[in-house]
Amino acid sequence: MNTTPDLAVPDPQFPIVLGLDTFGDVTRDEHGQLLSHAQAIRNLVEQGVQAEAVGLDFFGIGEHHTPDIPLSAADVVLSAIAARTERIRLGSAVTVLSSDDPVRVFQRYSTLNAVSNGRAEVILGRGSSVDSFPLFGYDLQDYEELFDEKTNLFAELLKGGPVTWHGNTRAALVDQDVVPHLESGPFPAWIGVGGSPQSVIRAARYGFSLMLAIIGGSPQRFAPFSQLFGQALQQLSQPARPVGIHSPGHVAHTDEQAFEEFWPHYLAMIRQVSKTRGFRTPTKESFTREIGPDGALYVGSPETVAQKIAANMTTLGATRFDLKYGMGGLSHDKLMSNIELFGTKVAPRVRELLG
Amino acid sequence: MISAAHTLPSPRLAVLGAGRVGATLARVAAEAGLEVSIAASGDPAAIALIAQVLAPGAEPRWAADAVRDADVVVLAIPLHRFPAFDPGLVAGKIVVDAMNYWPPIDGVQEMFDDDRYGSSEIVARRLAGSTVVKAFNHIGYHELESERLPPGAPDRRSLGVAGDDPMAVASVSAIVERIGYDVVAMDSLRAGRAFEPGGPVFGAALSRDEFALAVRQAAAA
Numbered sequence: 380m381n382t383t384p385d386l387a388v389p390d391p392q393f394p395i396v397l398g399l400d401t402f403g404d405v406t407r408d409e410h411g412q413l414l415s416h417a418q419a420i421r422n423l424v425e426q427g428v429q430a431e432a433v434g435l436d437f438f439g440i441g442e443h444h445t446p447d448i449p450l451s452a453a454d455v456v457l458s459a460i461a462a463r464t465e466r467i468r469l470g471s472a473v474t475v476l477s478s479d480d481p482v483r484v485f486q487r488y489s490t491l492n493a494v495s496n497g498r499a500e501v502i503l504g505r506g507s508s509v510d511s512f513p514l515f516g517y518d519l520q521d522y523e524e525l526f527d528e529k530t531n532l533f534a535e536l537l538k539g540g541p542v543t544w545h546g547n548t549r550a551a552l553v554d555q556d557v558v559p560h561l562e563s564g565p566f567p568a569w570i571g572v573g574g575s576p577q578s579v580i581r582a583a584r585y586g587f588s589l590m591l592a593i594i595g596g597s598p599q600r601f602a603p604f605s606q607l608f609g610q611a612l613q614q615l616s617q618p619a620r621p622v623g624i625h626s627p628g629h630v631a632h633t634d635e636q637a638f639e640e641f642w643p644h645y646l647a648m649i650r651q652v653s654k655t656r657g658f659r660t661p662t663k664e665s666f667t668r669e670i671g672p673d674g675a676l677y678v679g680s681p682e683t684v685a686q687k688i689a690a691n692m693t694t695l696g697a698t699r700f701d702l703k704y705g706m707g708g709l710s711h712d713k714l715m716s717n718i719e720l721f722g723t724k725v726a727p728r729v730r731e732l733l734g
Numbered sequence: 735m736i737s738a739a740h741t742l743p744s745p746r747l748a749v750l751g752a753g754r755v756g757a758t759l760a761r762v763a764a765e766a767g768l769e770v771s772i773a774a775s776g777d778p779a780a781i782a783l784i785a786q787v788l789a790p791g792a793e794p795r796w797a798a799d800a801v802r803d804a805d806v807v808v809l810a811i812p813l814h815r816f817p818a819f820d821p822g823l824v825a826g827k828i829v830v831d832a833m834n835y836w837p838p839i840d841g842v843q844e845m846f847d848d849d850r851y852g853s854s855e856i857v858a859r860r861l862a863g864s865t866v867v868k869a870f871n872h873i874g875y876h877e878l879e880s881e882r883l884p885p886g887a888p889d890r891r892s893l894g895v896a897g898d899d900p901m902a903v904a905s906v907s908a909i910v911e912r913i914g915y916d917v918v919a920m921d922s923l924r925a926g927r928a929f930e931p932g933g934p935v936f937g938a939a940l941s942r943d944e945f946a947l948a949v950r951q952a953a954a955a
């Protein structure tokens with residue numbers, strides 16, 4: 380109990396996983412016109428197919444409920460991608476479990492797992508938007524209880540077999556067979572954590588892997604969370620589990636190009652969000668810090684981004700990195716180019732750097 | 735005021751809340767050499783690992799025990815848990831209110847849905863037996879750790895400390911100073927409204943002069 384925690388060390392038993400996450404923001408066409416929701420969703424399918432073509436390991440889609448981010452049913456899109464791919468793993472990033480029904484989430488992703496021949500995953504979390512709470516009639520003030528109970532139930536469902544469960548946030552289940560059955564054990568499930576120590580402990584307690592969502596500030600400050608996770612798993616007699624990093628970014632041929640493509644849209648997005656949430660709007664200086672070695676954004680040439688990913692995976696003891704690509708306003712073409720560079724240049728370089 | 739604050743004996747701190755803010759605050763306070771205990775809503779065993787890894791040096795305790803032995807208590811709990819918080823627990827203590835009322839993130843709350851008062855004034859009215867000081871609410875929990883600088887450093891960031899009781903403001907200011915920030919003290923909780931979400935200093939990295947100017951301009955507007 381009283382030993383000082385070891386530095387976070389990547390666990391060699393887990394393979395390196397490099398993937399992409401997106402929220403599926405509505406993009407613009409070459410004339411600057413916003414695409415329809417339907418077209419943006421069809422483009423997203425193409426992006427997922429491209430991710431496999433360039434050799435990436437994972438493609439994830441978030442959950443949002445707004446006109447500029449209309450991706451509210453990730454599993455349906457993932458299923459379309461599954462039908463056109465063979466190898467890439469497909470998952471949510473994240474599923475807002477607290478405002479969903481764990482039984483339905485399990486059913487949808489178990490179905491995706493069947494469709495994709497065992498390639499489904501989920502990342503469960505809060506995300507940074509709260510639109511799903513009023514939409515589905517949940518009270519944000521119940522957040523902790525909702526998340527705690529529902530992750531508990533989800534962990535039970537993942538074990539397979541009939542489930543018995545009681546709680547305050549959903550009807551009880553008694554010896555309930557929930558279908559479709561898993562074919563070969565549980566699919567990978569992660570908890571996305573943005574800084575809450577309780578969430579780290581919860582992930583360890585229920586046997587989930589840990590996805591560190593690092594969207595601002597120094598990534599190094601998350602090292603104690605990896606340690607906390609490792610020690611909690613040990614204390615709870617759970618087997619070791621991998622740690623991943625999810626962070627936003629954009630890759631282009633050069634650092635300058637990536638900066639110029641990304642910065643105006645990033646600024647516009649934060650301006651928009653800060654109107655309702657009271658965030659500070661970034662300045663060019665603060666943005667430059669965020670894309671530097673001590674910031675959370677991965678914006679630059681393949682070499683710049685690869686170096687930063689490898690360094691932070693090492694510091695945080697992570698074996699997985701998901702680049703959250705795409706930002707409202709970036710065109711489909713730029714996103715396709717980002718995906719290609721990430722798959723063909725960044726990912727091999729990160730593997731090389733990690734040895 | 736700041737030099738006077740330095741002559742006060744080192745206060746013992748109890749941090750209520752072992753989440754993002756509570757764990758970070760306990761860590762930086764312990765690193766500043768203060769005697770710190772930390773408590774969540776229940777058994778300290780539940781937060782032992784959090785304290786050990788994230789706030790080494792801070793002792794996990796039951797809230798009542800932590801408060802009894804403390805001079806200053808920090809409230810770092812979600813605001814929606816505050817209506818059920820027992821005022822008797824902290825009676826007679828200096829209570830630092832680090833909480834925010836931020837409806838877009840946390841939802842609307844009846845007790846605080848009153849724009850005639852700042853959230854800390856409402857907290858103070860309910861904690862009538864305590865001396866409430868507003869501080870630490872306007873800085874992100876991760877910055878609280880990463881932006882500390884020694885006294886006199888050119889870019890040292892300033893944090894606000896507001897309260898109706900000058901002695902309490904002085905003790906809390908001394909703690910803020912020791913953790914690694916300059917202080918802009920305000921002489922009422924009412925003035926502390928300037929620290930609230932959406933206000934001129936919320937989330938902003940400002941020097942002492944910039945901070946003082948920002949709150950003055952906001953008050954004049």
Ligand SMILES: NC(=O)c1ccc[n+]([C@@H]2O[C@H](COP(=O)([O-])OP(=O)(O)OC[C@H]3O[C@@H](n4cnc5c(N)ncnc54)[C@H](OP(=O)(O)O)[C@@H]3O)[C@@H](O)[C@H]2O)c1
Pocket residue numbers: 575576577750751752753754755756773774775776797809810811812813815819832833834835870871872873874875876
């Ligand atoms: N996040 C930020 O950057 C930031 C910055 C400045 C201020 N704030 C404010 O600080 C407060 C805490 O935020 P947070 O993000 O740290 O929340 P959090 O991560 O959800 O943590 C809340 C903590 O409070 C504990 N708690 C709840 N009720 C309690 C009680 N009655 N007595 C003792 N402990 C209790 C919880 O313990 P249990 O698990 O036992 O319930 C938990 O450890 C909020 O009011 C927020 O507005 C946040």
